[in-house]
Amino acid sequence: MSKLGLRSTFTTLCAMLLMGQALLAQASLPDFTELVEQASPAVVNISTRQKLPDRAAAGAGQLNVPDLEGLPPMFREFFERNIPQMPRTPGGGRQREAQSLGSGFIISADGYVLTNNHVIADADEIIVRLADRSELEAKLIGTDPRSDVALLKIEATGLPIVKLGKSEELKVGEWVLAIGSPFGFDHSVTAGIVSAKGRSLPNESYVPFIQTDVAINPGNSGGPLFNLAGEVVGINSQIFTRSGGFMGLSFAIPMSVAMDVADQLKAEGKVSRGWLGVVIQEVNKDLAESFGLDKPAGALVAQVLEDGPAAKGGLQVGDVILSLDGKPIIMSADLPHLVGALKPGARAELDVVRDGARKKLKLTIGALPEDGETLAGNAAPGVERSSNRLGVKVVELSAEQKKSLDLKGGVVISEVQEGPAALIGLRPGDVITHLNNESINSAKTFTEVAQALPKNRSVSMRVLRQGRASFITFKLAD
Template sequence: MNDRANSDTPTSRKILRPRRLALLGTVAALGVAVLAASPGSSTFGPSSFIAPAQAAESAATPPGFGDLVSKVKPAVISVRVRIDQDNDKSAMLQQNRMDQDGETPFDQFSRQFGFRFPGGPNGMPRQRHQMITGEGSGFFISADGYAVTNNHVVDQAASVQVTMDDGTSYTARVVGTDPKTDLALIKVDGKTDFPFVKFSDQKPRIGDWVVAVGNPFGLGGTVTAGIVSASGRDIGNGPYDDFIQIDAPINKGNSGGPAFDMSGNVIGVNTAIFSPSGGSVGIGFDIPASTAKLVVAQLKDKGAVTRGWLGVQVQPVTADIADSLGLKEARGAIVDNPQDGSPAAKAGIAAGDVITAVNGTAIKDSRELARTIATLAPGSSVKLDVFRNGTTKTLTLALGELPNERQAKANGGADQGREQPSAGTPRLGLGLAPAGEVQGAGQKGVVVTEVDPQGPAAQRGIQTGDVILNVGGKAVANVGDVRSELAEAKASGKRSVLLQVRSAEATRFVAVPLA
């Protein structure tokens, strides 16, 4: 009882572990002594401890990952870069800022965790023209020297050097980078016989073994093992987050290194860790092989990545939104606003439409829509299933090219808790006025002039100055219009009504309960 009560302290763990090992050793010794004393006994003979079938099964069990590691390890490289510190936009300098005190564990998701820096927040100030170095990992994907690593490992690098498992070093050049997925392609010229590995064509299952090889803390050729813990992780890193989570220990310097399945194929590229301390706590994130293959192919061909562009702002369909629209499931992405001149606007997609499928494949949410469209080539023709006014129709359009300065924004988790509630009735705790009567509010909709802090509107995040453009899919111009649409929605048996609300940040849809 005392052992269990005290086992949570570091000291007790150190004490209990040797005691348990000693106990196991005593039992093992006792078993040997009994067997030796009674070699012919039917009660204590060897066959009573290990059945023949069990012994055969034990002999057939692989002893470890040695065969796999010897096969793939030669293709894994350490990547060392030099960069001029004057470039304040460097990803490495951003990493240094991320490591400063006062950040929460989630601030330290360590997307850029592959570097060691001289000086720092607790050290001496750096000289302006000092060349700093960083270390990461990578792996060859072809015999002629193409290798994959992370964008944040080589971003803004003045020079790149790679070191193989046998200690041989080469100078590499950066072929292309993709910050949105944190992938980069580098090339070592002059040889055509490099060992290389391939990306897996299979999506790993939760619970499958995974082996990571890399250069943690500059210790090249380090191998760790674990399992696939989860998939489809969104850690708020970018618009296309779809990470594989693994528990194989990865640390600073593993950035850009491969994670292998038991066939020796790369299932993911190590890119981030969750770490309150800065070291591995068994939660790492990999860019899936399916994403890496698409990005790397474009980097090799063009040196950059082009993505399809739909031209809409979207948000997830919540249960309230689905109910207000008459959707059977809370799936798909609701369009907040099609951008002027975009492919979506030209095809007739309107605010309030719910995109439920792309080329016949169902869309789960706004992030999946963004990822799906991004994988398609600009100019390609796509079919979108769009739910509008209780019916679904299919629209065909040609995608544009995502501008470099523009990023497909899918308003995800952080916005879901800020649903901007209904306006127009005293029961919701809102005061309203026609937009034309409020300076700077424009001519369309009604402006929120007052919010009861105890009312349902305040609980949903509505703020003074927000403009309600339509209620239940119909434009409103005054308080009477709002009340009329709310009453109609309630009379029809709906539990919520959909509002289109324009705030200082953006235009968006919010489902408002009618209770």
């Protein structure tokens, strides 16, 4: 065979190989068409109407419509043509209708619909638009702001419904698909994979979010997240963004959480969650070393609320909770998820580390209060003591301050000088209750413990600032 023939044959083989690879890659990707056809009819668009007076509208960042009376005809005509006029109330004040678009999905043939709480919050009227473009006014059955779940009811029968899946069976890397109304574009479909499970977000302590890279934008909120079996495994709720649009990080409420909330809202009209009555913080490398742990893990108890379930069960400040009912606490955020899922009155077993030794505690879970409890107190002058090693001056707490802060001891910083205290960010007014795992009952005790601190080893200190307790660590150099 000639060189030209060999070259032609080689080129043909390469082309066939590339085509084969492309076909193989295409064949390995999931086909979502059947899933979308079956699931889309149960996905709905949600809009809300809220009548707001002028001041509220202006406060919400809307245009402040000028008074047109008294303007020259030319300018008055311009404003009337370009600025929509709001209807006047009987009292003469203007009102406007604020509309927000979101998504939802039907979970029962008789008209129960799940969506996000923030989609329908403060609405005077909720409109559900079905796949056939018909619109029905929805009744709000109940909401749970802590999980951002809302349950609606529309008066209809024989409605298409979604299949419900088990979010706990999801695996990281698994394909998932979202259907919703981003920017009002009904039944938009986006797909991606599960990026992580059990994510905690700021101010969202009771939801172990599913993180995905599915494109979610304004209007997708409240819509379903499907697995490849066509089952809803989550409610698309939030995105991480710096631009206002999708940046590759989206978060969904697991269906196990959402359905538990929905069932309670349907039965009781409210949601009850388990509660320990503690303030916890993350255990970093330095804290792990100071508390004698092999590795950073668990939830460090920084504060125990008086008469709460933890206090009655013997949990103490400085305990590190490693597991609850045998379920490990890797990150401190794991604890609220597990406790919140328990019913008030349930018995739970905690595995804790106290003074370097492991200990088991059994206690009764309480009910999460409607409003969070906070501790507050201000420092008052007293007899000053000084510790040259840390560079702070402290005063003893008065009886009134101890009562207001629910403390049996502790000292308050009156002055921060140059030294380790300034470097770790201590401020006047901070209250120190523990130092190097020892309780501080007086200024004298503080001085003695501070003078005996080890060098070149992580040392922990428990500090209350504006009623909020946390442990910090530092090292003293030679």
